[in-house]
Amino acid sequence: MATSRDAVTTMRHLSVFLKLSFAIGLVLVLLIWNSSRPSILVIHSYDPGYAWTRDINIGLQRVFRQQTFARVYYHYMNVKTASKEERKAAANYALMRFLSVKPDVTLIIDDPAQELVGSYIAKQGLSSVVFAGVNGGVEKYGYHQSDNVTGIFEHKPFLEIRDAIDLIRRSNPQLLHANKSMRSRIAYLTDGTDSAKNDVEKAQKFNWKPLELVAVNIVTNFPDWQAAVAGFNQEADFILVSSYRNLNKHRGKSSKNEKADPAFVMSWTEKNSKVPIIGMNIFNSEDGAGFAVGVSPYHQGEEAAKMALKIAVNKVPPSSIPQINDGLFIVSLRPEVFKEKKLNIPSVFNSFAAAVEKVF
């Protein structure tokens, strides 16, 4: 009798011991496994609803979803239309996020985030940095002095834009300007964001032949934008548009915080322009432009994600991964605009835009 009671007690103790061992073992395994997983923090300059950011995320996820070992976190600084104080607050908030995640690699996208966060992280050596969406050089962020930085540039594909315009005008003889040199006049219109100004500088230095850049207008509000479009109708054969998300809705200081709706700006522009609009960002067509040639956001995302994984998972030093400036571009189309303006779309663009699912 006593023996069987002892046996029951022993079995009960053994059961408790086994359960406890299982619990402790499980916790240890989870902790050890998890602490060995690298982490990547993606810091975007803009918000996730912004078409450019959204498409870069598609590119990032094409690569990141192929693995589950590295943890990937996203942070959106949302500084597209931010004031100086708001940019400072956004920088503090992003740094706080950085410190709470403590990533192995920080993947920083677009110029504002490079300036507000990336330069500090790289300078302090807090983590490896992969940049993407950088319009100009990286010297101003101090990346050239750090060996823990690599990335991909987003230089406007002026060469491809020029060739695309040339092809469009050749497909539409009525667009060929009736002067002897057969040079079509192009005008450049943008808002005054830093990256847009960088692009303007480069555009002015670019050799546009057989086209001619006849005017550049940087405006800060929608009425000025409207006036510029009206003026370009007389002066140019094509209007190049870049950025317009930072346009104030009205003139004057009181309306500083009320921004013009980007889709409305673009659809108004297309409707009121007598000459074709050529967008220099893919999302221009999404907003209403008839045609756009831009750097591929998917490619930016994919390449940056590959670099981040190489550093985080394969432990490849960033300095041994070359920076990319291959200007891979895509085109986007809005056929109804071409139809309204009685223009032919070169078939190569039709196929290209359809292949990258950018026909709107």
Place this chain on the structure above:
Amino acid sequence: MSEKLLLDQLIFRSLSPQDRSRILPFIRHGLLRPNECLLLQELKNSEIFFIIDGQIINEKNPEDIKTSGFIGLEKALGIEPKNAIYKAEQTTHYFAIPTKILYSLADNKNFRKSLVGEINQSGDNENTDTLKTDPAITSNKLRLNIGWLLTIVFPLGILVWDYFSQPEIAKNTIYLACIFSSVVTMWIFRLLQDFIPALFGILCLIILGIVPAHIALSGFSSSSTFLALGILSLGCVFASSGLSYRLFLIALKWGPENKIWYNFCLFVAGLILTPIISTANGRIVFLTPFLNDLLSALPEKQAKAEGPRLAASTVTGATFFSASFLTSKSINFLILGMLPVQDREIFQWAHWFYAASIFTLVSLILMVVLIVFLFKNDSHPSIPKRIISEQLSLVGPVSAQEWVASTALLFLVASIFTQKYHQIEIAWIVLTILFFLLMSNFLTVKDFNQKIDWAFVILLASLIGITESLYLLNIDKLLSGYLFPISSLLKNHFALFVVVLSLVIFVIRIALPINATSIILASLLIPIAVAQGVNAWLVGFIILALSEIFIWPYQASYYSQFVMEARAEGQLVSSKMFLFHALRLPVTIIAIMASIPLWQHLGML
């Protein structure tokens, strides 16, 4: 002797040691000399008697002679006792237990069963089929009818408006607005339990194909939902373990015998329970017996003088800091679920508390000052430590349940503060703890099925899905444009926004309960905050903090419950108490304003 009574009588064996311990201070020992009477009808609402020895006879029914056992036990079940006059035939000793305390324990199914059994056995079973019933819910038919009518009219109105004015808004957005208007009307008019309209919302989103099913159902895979589930389970294990009652008694035993200490114990008990038990009602149910024990143990005069302050300490500690901790109220999980992904990842437990720390500190100081000065009195109450020691001995040695509850809590706290190193989201840690509790059977499957607030879990998951749908359809930007004055105020004049919002919430709260107010305002204002680039957590937190303010008991279900269950000495329905509640509004506003520098420092403003 009274301990013996409690331990020996079969009916009390179904109670937990903590509940039995709670009854102890209420037991009165009495003596009837020959020919003295117990008038049951006169005492029908006050006490139940247990005859220890001697003999009494019912004068109206001479065959009814009692030498031991209970008299009037049916009162514990809410049944009126039969009319009787018991007269002592010889010297009779008895115990008297207040009916109220047994009545409150009759919610415990086993105890209720024992009571019914005991009454049936003693033959006093004439009315047991009319057992305790909840107070009748008086339904306001007019309100319901208006509510249902508007539930139909609003979506139809939106469709008609869309048909005639042809706004430049996508059809799916219009349909979502129709659904949302119905859901909000159901909430405002309290037509159904909160989770049912939310379920209706996601059903429509899926069936009408307004958003993909995986977006509408995203709440069911959200970490916020699992965090809520885990914390609710942990709270359930903690509440049933009796650990906090033991700690409360130990604090009373070792602390000084004065009112400052008693108030401190009640206040701190509430504050400690705030992040552990995820409902304010749960904490009030849990703490009211502590307050009642204290009040009953004090001399009557002193209890009356100090009662309001003790009650204020209890309710403040248990409810005022609900917004300060992520896990203190189920609605907080909801706000977390509505935040954009990055804020959701940032405002896990520790960071939520960090961001709310100045608010907590300032409001804590101000509330203590308020409690000290508003309820000033000259009484010097003290409780004999002998009683507390007896209560402690009745609670018995630390049980396995208490060990498990404290280990789980320590594990959670350690995980929260070491998250930087292990990088595991708190939701998954809580889920691990839930797994261990289920594996070790400390949380039984039966309790898991019955004690978890599954209706809330469904509400939370559905609302997260609805919020994700709002973001997908860019309703945030649309709202921000339509409500430009609010957007502008939020972005450019934050302090003014807080003042305006506090007044708006104060007015809304006259008609709407806390959760409905928070849900509706958060669904409107969080998307606007996101569109304006203002930190969404800030807006959610302020809504949570301001929605807690009330003046009259009906405005907060937990306070109504407190009024019903607490002893009269607490004077919970008095002008002074109403003033105390009203002063919570300026305290909250000051605490929010005082937090602005911290929020600016954190880059949230």
